[in-house]
Amino acid sequence: xxxxxxxxxxxxxxxxxxxxxxxxxxxxxxxxxxxxxxxxxxxxxxxxxxxxxxxxxxxxxxxxxxxxxxxxxxxxxxxxxxxxxxxxxxxxxxxxxxxxxxxxxxxxxxxxxxxxxxxxxxxxxxxxxxxxxxxxxxxxxxxxxxxxxxxxxxxxxxxxxxxxxxxxxxxxxxxxxxxxxxxxxxxxxxxxxxxxxxxxxxxxxxxxxxxxxxxxxxxxxxxxxxxxxxxxxxxxxxxxxxxxxxxxxxxxxxxxxxxxxxxxxxxxxxxxxxxxxxxxxxxxxxxxxxxxxxxxxxxxxxxxxxxxxxxxxxxxxxxxxxxxxxx
Amino acid sequence: xxxxxxxxxxxxxxxxxxxxxxxxxxxxxxxxxxxxxxxxxxxxxxxxxxxxxxxxxxxxxxxxxxxxxxxxxxxxxxxxxxxxxxxxxxxxxxxxxxxxxxxxxxxxxxxxxxxxxxxxxxxxxxxxxxxxxxxxxxxxxxxxxxxxxxxxxxxxxxxxxxxxxxxxxxxxxxxxxxxxxxxxxxxxxxxxxxxxxxxxxxxxxxxxxxxxxxxxxxxxxxxxxxxxxxxxxxxxxxxxxxxxxxxxxxxxxxxxxxxxxxxxxxxxxxxxxxxxxxxxxxxx
Numbered sequence: 001x002x003x004x005x006x007x008x009x010x011x012x013x014x015x016x017x018x019x020x021x022x023x024x025x026x027x028x029x030x031x032x033x034x035x036x037x038x039x040x041x042x043x044x045x046x047x048x049x050x051x052x053x054x055x056x057x058x059x060x061x062x063x064x065x066x067x068x069x070x071x072x073x074x075x076x077x078x079x080x081x082x083x084x085x086x087x088x089x090x091x092x093x094x095x096x097x098x099x100x101x102x103x104x105x106x107x108x109x110x111x112x113x114x115x116x117x118x119x120x121x122x123x124x125x126x127x128x129x130x131x132x133x134x135x136x137x138x139x140x141x142x143x144x145x146x147x148x149x150x151x152x153x154x155x156x157x158x159x160x161x162x163x164x165x166x167x168x169x170x171x172x173x174x175x176x177x178x179x180x181x182x183x184x185x186x187x188x189x190x191x192x193x194x195x196x197x198x199x200x201x202x203x204x205x206x207x208x209x210x211x212x213x214x215x216x217x218x219x220x221x222x223x224x225x226x227x228x229x230x231x232x233x234x235x236x237x238x239x240x241x242x243x244x245x246x247x248x249x250x251x252x253x254x255x256x257x258x259x260x261x262x263x264x265x266x267x268x269x270x271x272x273x274x275x276x277x278x279x280x281x282x283x284x285x286x287x288x289x290x291x292x293x294x295x296x297x298x299x300x301x302x303x304x305x306x307x308x309x310x311x312x313x314x315x316x317x318x319x320x321x322x323x324x325x326x327x
Numbered sequence: 328x329x330x331x332x333x334x335x336x337x338x339x340x341x342x343x344x345x346x347x348x349x350x351x352x353x354x355x356x357x358x359x360x361x362x363x364x365x366x367x368x369x370x371x372x373x374x375x376x377x378x379x380x381x382x383x384x385x386x387x388x389x390x391x392x393x394x395x396x397x398x399x400x401x402x403x404x405x406x407x408x409x410x411x412x413x414x415x416x417x418x419x420x421x422x423x424x425x426x427x428x429x430x431x432x433x434x435x436x437x438x439x440x441x442x443x444x445x446x447x448x449x450x451x452x453x454x455x456x457x458x459x460x461x462x463x464x465x466x467x468x469x470x471x472x473x474x475x476x477x478x479x480x481x482x483x484x485x486x487x488x489x490x491x492x493x494x495x496x497x498x499x500x501x502x503x504x505x506x507x508x509x510x511x512x513x514x515x516x517x518x519x520x521x522x523x524x525x526x527x528x529x530x531x532x533x534x535x536x537x538x539x540x541x542x543x544x545x546x547x548x549x550x551x552x553x554x555x556x557x558x559x560x561x562x563x564x565x566x567x568x569x570x571x572x573x574x575x576x577x578x579x580x581x582x583x584x585x586x587x588x589x590x591x592x593x594x595x596x597x598x599x600x601x602x603x604x605x606x607x608x609x610x611x
Contacts, residue, residue, distance in 0.1 A: 001424060001425070003420070003424060004420075004421055004424055004425070007413065007417060008410065008412075011412075102408070103404070103406045103408045104408045104409070104410055105408075106376065106402075106404045106406070106408045107408040107409060107410070107464075108425070109374075109375075109376060109395070109396060110374060110376075110396050110400075110401065110402045110403070110404075110465075111396065111421075111422070111425035111426050111468070112395065112396060112397070112398035112425065112426045112427055112428070112468065113395065113424075113425040113426070114394055114395035115393065115394060115395050116394065116395075117395075118425075324393040324394060325393060326375065326376060326377055326378035326392070326393040327371075327376065327377055327378070
């Protein structure tokens with residue numbers, strides 16, 4: 001059975017391998033070019049000492065070199081964001097739909113091998129190379145982004161959507177979700193084009209939906225600062241909420257009212273010390289930030305991935321049903 | 328193969344209704360009926376691809392289901408599906424890998440008989456060659472029941488002859504039960520020994536061919552004298568070249584001037600039943 005699926009998907013596997021080699025070579029070449037450019041622009045120190053640079057770095061942190069490469073890395077991240085969807089649409093959805101559409105399922109179903117085994121072999125033999133390709137691309141793009149250090153996309157921490165989504169187990173989870181969704185949609189409707197369209201649509205909707213409540217999947221921590229006007233150092237945490245506390249430690253709810261009163265209509269004319277004094281007179285004692293701390297990154301990845309894993313299990317069960325269903 | 332009160336309803340209506348029949352092992356069965364009579368639906372249900380809406384079906388004592396096909400049954404659908412990008416050798420390897428009782432030597436011999444080049448891609452073969460490869464896959468499985476849906480539909484007359492002869496010889500030699508469907512009985516006349524005639528989703532006529540022929544008569548006579556057969560026994564009457572030809576269920580017919588009684592030919596009898604279009608339901 002393994003040989004049959006390999007033979008059927010031979011063109012796909014060759015395409016995948018060629019695409020992967022070109023993709024990895026391209027990303028590694030870009031990475032080397034970028035490192036050279038940064039060194040040439042005098043930004044080398046930032047790359048070597050990421051932790052101490054604190055986001056402000058080199059002679060000209062907002063220089064043209066940095067802007068150019070940030071845009072290029074952004075494209076790399078977008079490619080990675082699209083990969084799971086591409087796997088679902090172009091590999092998952094046609095996996096069974098094409099057989100049903102061309103009538104070749106009747107060939108497979110009329111041999112003595114069971115439908116479930118046929119389905120499972122097709123699924124696994126196709127999924128493994130697709131996953132390998134996504135993971136290798138994740139490593140390649142990841143190493144590129146890491147090479148830019150804190151003057152690249154990582155400067156705002158690893159909770160930023162474009163970084164988080166391409167980090168840890170997330171790409172694998174999205175790919176599994178997209179692939180199983182594709183196979184299910186294809187097996188259910190038995191139409192390649194319909195399966196592909198549905199896969200893309202449902203993938204985008206579910207990904208956006210889960211992203212919209214991602215912050216509620218992690219355990220938040222309240223960080224209180226005794227000086228309400230001190231600027232907090234970046235600690236890689238994901239700040240969800242922030243504000244001022246009164247002497248009793250309660251959150252000040254009429255914050256806008258206070259700032260309106262203290263700052264006035266023209267912020268540029270205001271004196272910072274007078275504003276601070278005015279704030280304190282209105283009961284502001286401390287400031288707080290509600291964050292998902294940096295060390296909770298891994299568990300947030302796992303929490304989100306488990307949602308996609310659960311959906312994938314449902315889709316696999318649905319595919320088994322759809323394949324074994326008699327019309 | 329046994330079917331009881333089998334029915335299948337699609338959203339557009341019933342494809343098969345109240346179909347009860349029994350096919351004894353070792354026969355070459357012709358499943359005949361006009362387009363849309365329910366031939367493919369019946370075969371799909373025997374193969375387990377289609378779920379019956381009503382009734383039950385049994386093949387060698389098992390009920391077909393959606394899990395997989397029993398190794399004793401081979402089914403070649405009308406489209407003769409094969410992977411077009413596979414070569415003939417690879418197609419046979421597909422058969423070997425998906426069937427426990429696969430007979431590689433036999434399958435190769437069937438392909439060699441058809442003079443199909445082994446290294447050719449299936450997609451590049453002619454209709455006749457494709458059919459021969461598909462038959463090799465179906466027979467290489469060494470089934471006890473072989474079902475072929477319109478196996479000759481896209482073949483030229485010579486290829487039909489060759490394929491049919493190969494098929495019947497192989498099956499007779501090995502005692503395989505064959506179920507062949509066609510909307511043209513003429514193709515199968517002479518090779519089948521059992522007939523199932525479907526019309527508008529119902530079994531109109533079914534039985535062992537010699538018994539069917541014995542159970543019917545054909546009367547020919549002039550237009551001006553009335554037909555001597557009993558009216559309720561008449562299946563169909565037509566006028567050809569100024570003479571009446573009447574098909575009827577066999578019964579003693581009083582002699583009448585100008586009328587002759589013969590044993591019908593299978594093709595004509597089937598056509599007579601098809602023309603009568605289900606108004607008479609007779610099972611012999």
